[in-house]
Amino acid sequence: MSRRAKGKGKGKAKGKGKGKGKAKAKKDGRAFRLLSRLGISRGLMGDSRAWTIVAAFTIAVRVLKRLFGGTPQTVYSETLRPGDCLVISHDREARVVKAPS
Numbered sequence: 001m002s003r004r005a006k007g008k009g010k011g012k013a014k015g016k017g018k019g020k021g022k023a024k025a026k027k028d029g030r031a032f033r034l035l036s037r038l039g040i041s042r043g044l045m046g047d048s049r050a051w052t053i054v055a056a057f058t059i060a061v062r063v064l065k066r067l068f069g070g071t072p073q074t075v076y077s078e079t080l081r082p083g084d085c086l087v088i089s090h091d092r093e094a095r096v097v098k099a100p101s
Helices: 030-044 049-068
Strands: 085-087 095-097
Touching (some): 030 049
Antiparallel strands (some): 085 095
8 A cells, every 4th residue: 555545645734844943054055066966967877958957057167166266265374393283173263282392
């Protein structure tokens, strides 16, 4: 027997999940990577013209970002001597702990 025959799985429960507890979309590019992966697998490896266009678009965006994205900015620079330690923390400034002399 299928799930539908048992009366399960069709439709949404009313009143549940209406905007409460929804996670905000992260800006780390997960959706873009998903589209890229699907475009390559279903378009370039498969035979879907629409997914081939999606793959071409995502590859072009990636190449353009690499060409015109600029260089990363250095925010902290310090010369370390043997035995020195660099402490990186979110609750205080970055600092160098000097080795005992």
